[in-house]
Amino acid sequence: MLEALMEFIVERERLDDPFEPEMILVQSTGMAQWLQMTLSQKFGIAANIDFPLPASFIWDMFVRVLPEIPKESAFNKQSMSWKLMTLLPQLLDREDFTLLRHYLTDDSDKRKLFQLSSKAADLFDQYLVYRPDWLAQWETGHLVEGLGEAQAWQAPLWKALVEYTHQLGQPRWHRANLYQRFIETLESATTCPPGLPSRVFI
Incomplete structure (x- = not known):
């Protein structure tokens, strides 16, 4: 697979604009470093290649x-992690x-x-990429049919996070509500x- 990618990029299908970077999506910074090192070993240099993570690529x-x-x-x-640290103590008295x-x-x-806020922020970050439809429903106060009990606290927490972000004067745009647009x-x-x-x- 890597050999085929390298051949395609360098030898067969070069971009029309020599200054335009190649774009290779990766799942982790470790994968990006490995790809860059391997390409450098093969060709002597791996310049003008971007290795964005899916979330940053989509936002870009x-x-x-x-x-x-x-x-x-x-x-x-x-940003979500720090805001959740403020929000969670205010919500704990609720039955959810x-x-x-x-x-x-x-x-x-x-x-x-801190650990819980970080975990929840990571979870929401994954949903923003892979399950934006869930967040869109939660944001309007609706649960996702067939999802189970996990959303009992996730749904109201996400809705509270969106509302708190708006209260702070920050844009309410995120990957889930921008996707359809x-x-x-x-x-x-x-x-x-x-x-x-x-x-x-x-």
Whole structure:
């Protein structure tokens, strides 16, 4: 697979614009480093190749195509994690959060709260990429049919996070609510919007 990718990039199908970077989506920074090292060993140098993670790539495409989208999302993992640390203690008295309330007992140093907030932020970040339809339903106060009990606290927590982000004066745009707008913009365009990559390897 890697040999075929290298042959395609370097020897068979070069981009028309020599200054345009190749775009190879990766699942982790470790994979990006390994690919870059392997390509460098094969060709002596691996320049002008970008290795974005799926989440950052998708957001970058939104910024390039849609107007008034900030370069950084208010729903990146780090931002969500800190906001969840503020939100969770305010929600623990609700019946939906009984499980989390029990988990956060004996947490005087807030270590459990930090860990839980980080885990929830990571979970939401995955949903933003792979399950935007779930978040869209939760945001409107609806549960996802057949999803099970896990959403009992996830759904209201996500809705609270979106509302808190708005209260802070931050844009409510995120990958889930921009996806359909992005698709509709591309479908209605008479020409390819400027700035999109010529090709992407996944």
